[in-house]
Amino acid sequence: MKRLSSLFLVSLLSGATTLGAYKLFFDPSAPTDSQLSIAPNYTRNVSLGAAENSDFTAAAESAVHSVVHVKNVSVSKIPTNPLMEFFYGYRGDQQQTQVGTGSGVIITQDGYIVTNNHVIQNATDLEVTLNNNKTYKAKLVGTDSKMDIALLKIDSDEKLPYATFGNSDNIKVGEWVLAVGNPYNLTSTVTAGIVSAKARNLANNGIQSFIQTDAAVNPGNSGGALVNTRGELIGINTMISSVTGSYVGYSFAVPSNITRKIVEDLMEYGNVQRGVLGVEGAELNSTASKEFGVKLTQGFYVTAVSKKSGAEKAGLRKGDIIVQLDNQPINSYADMSSYVNTKRPNDIVIAGIIREGSRKDIKIELTKRELLNYDFNGLELEDIGAAEKKMFNINYGVKIKDITSGNLLKYANDLKGSIILNIDGAKATDIETVSQALSRKGEGQSVRMELITRKGALVQVITQ
Template sequence: MKKFSTLFLVSLLSGSMTLGAYKLLFDTNGYFSNDKISAVTMASNSYGKKVGLSADVIDFTEAAEKTIHTVVHVKNVSRRTITNPMLEYFYGYKGGQSQEQVGTGSGVIISEDGYIVTNNHVIKGASEIEITLNNKKSYQAKLIGTDSKMDIALLKIDAEEKLPYTVFANSDSVKVGEWVLAVGNPYNLTSTVTAGIVSAKARDLDTSGIQSFIQTDAAVNPGNSGGALVNTRGELIGINTMISSMTGSYVGYSFAVPSNIARKIIEDLMEFGNVQRGILGVEGGELNGTASKELGISQTQGFYISKVTKNSGAEKSGLNKGDIIIKLDELNVATFADLSGYINTKRPNDKVQVTYIREGKTKIIPVILSKNEFFSTEFKGIELENIEAADKKKFKIDYGVRIKSINSQNLKQYEDELIGNIILSIDNIKTTDVETVSKLLSKKEESQTVRIEMINKNGEILRVIL
């Protein structure tokens, strides 16, 4: 009986403790009541958004369905004559065999009346351009204009019906980590959609043209060039342009021309027939820990001005050597790619609010952009300027900078032979324009020798070392 009483008391005590614990934790005012759970959830939500990885949270199907009908297959047909030097030498044979070459890529319809944007390298050298729509209809395309520097080309087809098209998004608003889709025709596999995220913005790959790519990990392969990079709403944020790979196939990194740059080029080609480039009128480089230490400054982000171009908007507004640009309008400038990418969306005479640091103080001034073609750069006593359309036609070239004047006493004796010559490359790097040359030469000391390839006024190729 005594054992039973003891057992009964232990059971009663255990039950009371269990009931008390339940009341404490789960009752109306308990710690894990519905109200408390809501409070905990709300508190966690206040620290950040949920990571949406499941199909229930994010759906790519609508964006894919929108885009695949606006992305086209681009076929580039070019012809070249193959000659036999041995037959020419021994028998005086002057004939040649015509050989057809075919290249393929992608393009994006941007208007219902048939304007299409693609990469310049997709259609370069084409004698015929054929466009195949997603519904398998094919059309011959007319080349409206190109911008080799930014690798953009504008085509036009005449279709019987109104075409589906992709609308432009603001690429400046794209965020790192945002979901994106790449749509194109890799390896002639039409209407291929791949998904990834934006890995980086304003990526500078040190190319001769674009210095402000959108980087993504969406799979892009040969044939995707000229295709669309879109957000989850199916809006165009970039034109897929290149991959970074040792094999030529996708290995995890791909790059797109931002839609804001592409749209500005397209509008220029439509309105003016050529690209209207505005420049700030400054030379220099982006800051980092090493550069800041060498310059003796504490600021480690921004664009450090080492030279201001004469008669440029920057000089007229009062920007000086030593100023550090940290913002253009509402865009923060941490790298050269930030600065060049934003300026590439502007035209001559556009006004830009420049925020800069001078002697530790932050200031803001408006700068009116100047026309790029009016300016020159100087290296080793040689002043260089951009070539004109007449030069391109005369020498059958699409790039180069012209020797404007000779200011070096050592070269004065060769002045007549040098002025007017067109420099094609410096140290095997194409001299696309004055801006490219300025960037290239800013990395070299005046005492360094450089190898120059040029065309003289008679059309002869010369190679010199300076």
Template sequence: MKRFSGLFLVSLLSGATTLGAYKLFIENDGLLSNNKKSIVTSAPANYTKNVGLGAEAVDFTAAADNAVHTVVHVKNLSYRTVTNPMLEYFYGYKGGQQQAQVGTGSGVIISEDGYIVTNNHVIQDASELEVTLNNSDTYKAKLIGTDSKMDIALLKIDTGKKMPYAVFGDSDNVKVGEWVLAVGNPYNLTSTVTAGIVSAKARNLDQRGIQSFIQTDAAVNPGNSGGALVNTRGELIGINTMISSMTGSYVGYSFAVPSNITRKIIEDIMEYGNVQRGILGVQGGELNSAASKELGVSETKGFYVNDVTEDSGAQKAGLKKGDIIIKLDNQNIATYAELSAFVNTKRPDDIVKVTYLRNGKAFEVPVKLSKNEFFSYDYNGLQLENISSDDKKRMNLSYGVKIKDVASEYYRGLEGSIILKIDDIKIEDVKKASSVLSRKQQNEPTKIEMLNRNGQIERYIFR
């Protein structure tokens, strides 16, 4: 009987333990219950979405085959004079020896009659240009025109036959995460194809905010510059331009000039001989939580207008300081790079629909783009702009142009100075300055009289 009672007690305790474990871990909201609320979302059993990483989901072969035949190798031959200071010092020898320097890069054929787009830095200071096709045929190339700001150049070769060429895609439709191919000639390795995805759009690496790159993680190395960035359909969506690296080689990110900007630049060069740049006429910056708090505005997205250029299309359309631009035509705008990228595809006198917020209300106005040369002009590393009405009042001036920025250490410290005369000619505005300076011959001295930031008159001779 005692033995039976012991077995009964053990059975009872085992059952109680089992029941307690079930209550604790399984039933209702137990630790292992399917009903327990979780901070982690699990995919349902029938979830079969394919992210497209498998070879069966995306095929690069057709795009690569098309692209490699349109990408060329560009050789830049330049000469520099090497002098011997010892001979100059002891014997008065003033001569020098010509030394050849060779630079290489890539380019993309964009027409069957031999027009080629590449980077400006690939062909800069070239005495001779040579282009080698994918089939190893080599031709002398002629420089048609350049745009140093956007780092684009246009070349031409004559082969006497029709050539394969790249078809332009719409870079505005490129999406972050989209597969892309970079095609070029890194380290003189011809027809190299690498794959990656679009990491970001409208990436600005320039302090002035005029550039707007497509950022990718496709491997790009020295020699890739000027090569093609294509989508999986083989359409040209960018010109590979630079990498972000401490070593000079690829470490994860590369940048390309969008095809829409490239196309507009080369069309301008072919039609007008130079780049026709329009401006909206606003200055400012992008909004975020910190900037919005500092400015005292509730919006945290958009381009905040801090200043409107006098006599520009923006001012004539009624835009004011404090307005927040959120859209140009149908494209959302949040940064200066996005605004700049859109405007850089337009020409002077084009009409752009600007959607902006003022006091929490949305407005839309048509703005005619002004010609950039009327408001801003670059001369030998000096960026000039018209002086504002505030500057005129503060400095008691009725004319002059302001040195907005400098691109050379040689001019460091001149920012903010006001140019009053060039070669003894009174300079009323940027239009007058560009008219005078555009007539100057290369290396011809230029006499400039200016008012520095301390209100003192200074005179310089630039060469």
């Protein structure tokens, strides 16, 4: 009897356990893990499957119709071979045709298209194919090679689908984004990823400030759209970071706020109106903070203020730390450059600075970059214009406007008007790159410069 009672008790317990497991895992009315009471009067709510529930179809459907395929046809002469001509007769000028492809984004219903400068560079003929397979000849409106942006225009009898600009300042690291383009001539390709970083600087001059994403971007995606989950344009896909030339995990896009400002400038003025603060310096980190003797490890430390600049007129001085521009926090030079690149000369910005441990807000009127001079040890420098570029057959350089002091003063008559091509082996692209390079020089450190004199001689000089 005892044995029978024991068997009955074991059976009862087994049945209860089985019933409990069924109620817990299979019964729809049973409480789920997100509703289980963990402690008295405490319930844990868990959101599961957020990524799986994200729906990109509406954003993708909107974006693919505004993204186009851009074909760049360039024609170049092939050097003739005198020996072949001697044996086989005169063959005349021979030409070689090269075809490059990329992507673009329609930004107005009347046919303005934004793409990368490198997609259309050296083109003799531009052709654009829409998502509906209609093809149009395109004309070049203007370019900004510094930010790798170009603006095209096509003429159509119908209103075209176009992308709406989003605010790239509002995107967050970890936010979902879609890259839309034509990689390897595969039209209307959509890939998804997240924003990996903002204000990523990949250039020595610090002008460029990219959105970094892990959405797959390959050759042919250049000039295509980076959109958020609402389908708004937040960037123009520009490059990948890869040893092989194909996608390996990271891609980069020019932020939409910068792109929009460039496009508006090209439409209204025919060139890019670039305003500058007029400061040189370095972004802070542990090493730089120790060197400058400051406690902050984030921000932009001012080492010099350019003459005639808005910063000088506003009273900025060496030792100030810029930590904010308007409502944008400034943690690095790329942050500052990214924000200023959305502004024009004569625009007003409010700079939040730390001076001698105290916070101050200073109103600064941005200066036109072409009017800005830079002084270094008696050398007064300025950007070169179209006349100098044509005269010396160059596309970059910085002009020595005057020499007022220093160890080059005795050579002033020979060096005034010369064009600096590089400094310590680095390209002297413009005033901004030169000022950044020279601001890192310590007291008494020598600087080696390669330059072209007014007479066209290529010389090297060393100054301190």
